[in-house]
Amino acid sequence: MIERPQEEQLRQVPQQARSQKRFNQILDAAAEVFAEVGYEAATTNAIAARASTSIGGLYRFFPNKLAIFHALAARYLEQVKELFTAFQVSEAAQLPLDSYISQVLDAFDQFVTATPGYRVVFVQSRFVSPDVLAMDADLNRQIAQQLETFFALRNPNLEPAQQALIATVCVEVASVLEILSLTRDQAFQKRVLAETKNLLIGYLQQYFPDQLSNPTKG
Amino acid sequence: MIERPQEEQLRQVPQQARSQKRFNQILDAAAEVFAEVGYEAATTNAIAARASTSIGGLYRFFPNKLAIFHALAARYLEQVKELFTAFQVSEAAQLPLDSYISQVLDAFDQFVTATPGYRVVFVQSRFVSPDVLAMDADLNRQIAQQLETFFALRNPNLEPAQQALIATVCVEVASVLEILSLTRDQAFQKRVLAETKNLLIGYLQQYFPDQLSNPTKG
Amino acid sequence: MIERPQEEQLRQVPQQARSQKRFNQILDAAAEVFAEVGYEAATTNAIAARASTSIGGLYRFFPNKLAIFHALAARYLEQVKELFTAFQVSEAAQLPLDSYISQVLDAFDQFVTATPGYRVVFVQSRFVSPDVLAMDADLNRQIAQQLETFFALRNPNLEPAQQALIATVCVEVASVLEILSLTRDQAFQKRVLAETKNLLIGYLQQYFPDQLSNPTKG
Amino acid sequence: MIERPQEEQLRQVPQQARSQKRFNQILDAAAEVFAEVGYEAATTNAIAARASTSIGGLYRFFPNKLAIFHALAARYLEQVKELFTAFQVSEAAQLPLDSYISQVLDAFDQFVTATPGYRVVFVQSRFVSPDVLAMDADLNRQIAQQLETFFALRNPNLEPAQQALIATVCVEVASVLEILSLTRDQAFQKRVLAETKNLLIGYLQQYFPDQLSNPTKG
DNA sequence: TATGAATGAGACTTCATTCAT
């Protein structure tokens, strides 16, 4: 039940193209299986089978089940980071706050919708078991750090601690509402997305005044 | 892996004071164990031991592990419902929106802080495994329904669907931020609570204009 | 799993009328439960409940589950013995062999049909588990002994060993075919009963020649 | 207590010679254990141990305890069927009825004597518990069907229903007496076997007259 | 004497992980 910390590392960072492919096959399979039955109920045999690998093959890359989860989380984290980075480098960064938020949330929504495994990993990583909970870092925290950079640019007067807090709140809220949105049909998803925008714009305009495209909502 | 729905019922609703006590002992123990290791990793033996009962004693009340979780959830649900009901009956219901929200969130924060098991149950109930997911109802949804009543009184023009959505968003957001607040020290908890108030007041004033005590924040 | 032999005894032979009634209630209940689910799957709690007694009450009479089975078997044995005794004392004993056999088998068939518990006890007593198998005696054996007396009267020339063997064969065959007859509908039951008569008459006339009412069958 | 019917299938039909061997080891072990303590009292751990396998190894082939019993029954059924088939194809089929019966019963006796597991399976399959009772088919019934073919050849005038009944009676009677014969020493076994022949020849000559080698017994 | 809550050994079964081939 308690795993030796070192063991969460990968056993072998795949170098060869062939290995790399196999590695990703396993991760894809794991995402599917985790999504379908949850982390605990997922079996390593099921993951290996879904990845068309042998169970022994799976254990060549991952020392144990938790390591698979970690690797999956790391992969998604990379993708989400890229998502946010892309925004800050793009011209979108120059938009009024509400437009910017709207676009970011749209992009996030599309990413999550298109990436079913994300949901499992980012949700379960926080709530399931201490093993999983003890994951290297709070993944959302890392995403929040990217937001901080953005906030710092928009309002240099904010204290760093306050920046961090606001960013964290935004990420938590956006995550949980995104997850909520996925619990029902597509119409519901759209409406929740709209509410999320409302919520965050209302919240952030307190800290970034005079950055809205339309001065008053009403 | 899949449990027959009927079986989630209690085996015996305890009537006698003695039984009632034992029943609650088990539920308290379960709350602790679930909180410590999560639903899946929690063992019925561990729960029985923590409750100072034999494993057989536990199964006199609960037909299986999931039933324990359900009973625990039901107990908390009752408590949270009472919390909200108390507010709507009290004079607080006459307060300006922001004061009202502030008081409700304070009360909720105190409840959650004083009720460690709440976190596990209300969070895990939505995210853990299909078994748990299949719980009779989305517990947060039930809390949200109480909010709807309140909203209907404050603004009769809102469509029911919109009321439901807003209530759900509020509950989700308040829950996740409450949980976030508990991940660090008490100072952090306070700051997150303040942000939560900010966030929700900013959000709700869109739907309930002219109900604030202080017209403008700045 | 291994029961101390002494323990199969009754804990208390009920003397009082009240006790006697309770004792029989339990035995009746046991017969039903054994018949429905088999010896192994029958629970002492189920038997007590069916007998409208408490589990503690049951254990006042019977030291363990096997003792219940034994007592039940003993009760049926008594009844079957009476059945056969009645026949030998009656005028039926003077009938030609084939008429006699026919009447005995009819009576036995009626008894078994009217006594569902008999089936379980007499069947399971031979086949289930060593515990049960080790029952004081082969119950069928005791019934066979009654037949021997009859055979001795009809043909004093038969060796005792041969008498015993023939009697045993008759009882075994009658039992198994009676049981077979109960596996389908009433029409089947009748046809099997007729075949049983055929079978046993054909068999016994070898040992008791010139005792038939109708010299040739064809 | 109630097992899903689908689950009685094997988990994996062993193909490789190695697997095949392990599979049979387990079945042999199961036959021994079932014979010793009965189906219900037999534990999967005991079977695995007797087969010199780990419990996990056992469950690679069989999804549950009942499946082991089924597989064992299937194996014996195949063997008994072959036994009967061999007789009908051989020249023995041309023998007078009494010689034929005698030879078949001798062969059956040798088979059962040499196959201790047969007793448990074929006896318990009908009588033990509803789980076991629900076995795909009444195994004796399947054996009886082979006899029907034979009867049809010997006496084409018999109605099919009557053929089936006679065949069933023969199989039941032969089975139960075979089992009886095994309860005591070898001398007893011989004597019971002789009686079984007597019994069945006397019975069958009613339906297949003029097929005996020696017209009168005395 | 009667009750039935409590006990706990032990059954079945799963699945992460290893290692001989």
Place this chain on the structure above:
DNA sequence: GATGAATGAAGTCTCATTCAT
């Protein structure tokens, strides 16, 4: 390197039996 059969610790749950009330 790859495979997948094998292992066995550990989990859930049952039920015969006891004994405090």
